[in-house]
Amino acid sequence: MMGSSRTYLPAAGHDWSLPLYDPIVKLLGGDAARKALLEQAALRPGQRVLDVGCGTGTLATLIKQLYPDVEVVGLDPDPKALARARRKAARAGVSIQFDQGFGDELPYPEAWFDCVFSSFMFHHLPPDEKGKTLRAIRRVVKPGGEFYMLDLEGREDGAHGFLAHLLHSSDRMKDNSESRVLSLMRQAGFADPKKVGRRRMLFGGVAYYRAGAE
Numbered sequence: 001m002m003g004s005s006r007t008y009l010p011a012a013g014h015d016w017s018l019p020l021y022d023p024i025v026k027l028l029g030g031d032a033a034r035k036a037l038l039e040q041a042a043l044r045p046g047q048r049v050l051d052v053g054c055g056t057g058t059l060a061t062l063i064k065q066l067y068p069d070v071e072v073v074g075l076d077p078d079p080k081a082l083a084r085a086r087r088k089a090a091r092a093g094v095s096i097q098f099d100q101g102f103g104d105e106l107p108y109p110e111a112w113f114d115c116v117f118s119s120f121m122f123h124h125l126p127p128d129e130k131g132k133t134l135r136a137i138r139r140v141v142k143p144g145g146e147f148y149m150l151d152l153e154g155r156e157d158g159a160h161g162f163l164a165h166l167l168h169s170s171d172r173m174k175d176n177s178e179s180r181v182l183s184l185m186r187q188a189g190f191a192d193p194k195k196v197g198r199r200r201m202l203f204g205g206v207a208y209y210r211a212g213a214e
Contacts, residue, residue: 045069053121057085104132134188
């Protein structure tokens with residue numbers, strides 16, 4: 001679903017480190033952080049959900065395992081990560097639609113999803129793509145639906161550990177502050193965006209956000 005030659009930042013920062021991504025993130029508490037994100041949503045049978053920037057499919061697979069009657073779609077620009085995601089879903093015995101594409105060019109109809117998730121993706125985006133991505137997400141969320149996001153905190157929100165500095169440039173991180181994220185969500189048309197929690201991990205702080213669609 002992507003005919004573009006656009007560049008992107010891989011999930012692990014570099015292609016060579018992709019095989020290490022899942023075990024390192026799990027070791028540092030990333031899986032537990034994603035589960036806490038999912039618990040905020042209270043999904044219901046029959047709903048359709050999207051995981052934007054799904055990477056290697058950890059969150060998408062967890063959603064389908066815990067909520068087998070929910071339709072799950074994962075989207076990511078990285079074909080190598082998507083290949084791992086498909087293998088992960090197959091090993092778990094769950095059916096998930098994985099599409100290749102970018103978050104600011106979502107190939108789905110308007111008001112198509114009941115809920116959209118994003119975990120550890122937003123800081124990967126260049127500053128000029130953050131607003132576009134949130135507007136695209138808002139377009140595909142149904143009225144009454146919600147958007148849940150988990151991501152690394154920006155500079156003004158807390159210090160970062162070694163891994164965050166290693167994998168992600170300071171230019172991308174400085175645009176990830178709470179005030180900036182909430183402002184972009186409001187500009188994208190989301191209703192009542194809020195930072196609803198934070199969590200300390202070995203590589204630094206992470207923030208949880210929630211926003212609605214009217």
